Amino acid sequence: MKPLTFTLKKLAPSKVDCRRLTPDKLEGLSIKQILEITLNNTFKVIDLFDIIGEDFEQIVFRNSSPQLAYIGHEMSRGSITIEADCGDFLGANMRGGHIICHGNAGDRVGDQMRRGLILIDGNAGDYCGSRMLAGTIGVHGQVGNYTGFGMKRGTILLTKPTNLHATLQDCGAHNLPFLKLLLNAIKPLKSKFSALNSIRVQRYGGDIACSGTGEILVLQ
């Protein structure tokens, strides 16, 4: 079965809310019904996307753009692959499954996510992992400001050092055996993270402004 693929036909005049395009929400619908889904008040799927494929558990966004917001919102299973850039709130309120973004993502990646995995090959915007409850976010490129703002639990895995705000506290450099398990688990997912094998990280804990025990791990 081929993944259900949404190919963006043209740039929209404003942001596009993609929260209804997840394996959970598309379950049981026909292609015709999907084409009639209203995204924002003004657009339907048919206005912006071509659709092919029949595997609703694997969704692909092709020719994507930073206008596409809320991709993977509240998803609990399956996978979403974004072949280029995407917009804000990627994987917000996510509850399971995984999202791979091969381009850059906007602000508030994984906002309030509870479970699941988000891997971004490019950069992420501000407030990456904000108010995260648990789960894992990996950003291979740069992150913006206020990464992990208000995070309670969960892991944000970075490959490059970044400036963090004061309530994420440096816990030092460590070899973490669990990282081997994590990297093994994400190796088959075909992202830039598949090539990583270091288990040595600088560990930052927080966000202590909300008694958080989350962590930001910067690979060394």
Added chain:
Amino acid sequence: MLLNGIHIDDTFAEAFNMRGTRVIITAQNHKWAYHAANAMTGFATSVIGCGVEAGIERELSADETPDGRPGVNVLMFAMGSKVLMQQLETRMGQCILTCPTAAAFAGIDSEDQINLGKHLRYFGDGYQTSKLLNGIRYWRIPVMDGEFLVQETTGMVRAIGGGNFLILATSQASALHAAETAIVAMKQVPNVIMPFPGGVVRSGSKVGSKYPSMFASTNDAFCPTLKGLVNTELSDDIESVMEIVIDGLSFDDIAISMKVGIEAICALNKISGEKSGVKRISAGNYGGKLGPHHFKLHEILGGKST
């Protein structure tokens, strides 16, 4: 039946149903994986006094373990699931949590899952964190050497305990040498452990005692120093008897290990024409009334003399 001049008794070992589990212990190197596993499987020779029977099944190379570090497989058996669960958690807490660099993972799949790190996590006092990877939950517990990594549960399966055979020899040294030879060979067999010290037990027991408070006492019929006093099982030339007890995941696993062990002893008689001192191989049973599994020596060994 004779194998290389050693008499194999026409008898059987009588074994019981048990519950078993396997845990993978890893550490920075094999030395520390063994420290952890030896502690965990210490004082676990017999369910009578130890609750569980446990042992190290085999060594694992770094590419065989979940976290890519050297490790060992531990097998643990108990008469019931409740005791197995209690003993596993106690031994995990006192022996694996405490051992530098050690980590623990499930070593066997089963619908029945028992706690490995599920309750140990509270040692983390709120700083414990979990990760769900490919449907498996792991716990990371901050400890003074770094992080203790442990899988939440492991599998529990139906198993068999009490497979055994007896080595009857002309001297204590001969009996022990034969037993050691058998253990070396039997350690190559998967899915079994020999839980007694060095894999060998010298205090075989019979049911009952002259003292009312004791349920079991020394197996006088096989005690060489009582040959003239009791209804002995030993001929004049036998001066020492040792037993190897085997617990395993299935009947076939135990049968194979018994075969491998007995054949290794009988092969001693072949080496450079030396005599092993072993005269007879027998097995322990209770007349077949107590245990549902009977390991008949002649059947296991193919029934043909050589």
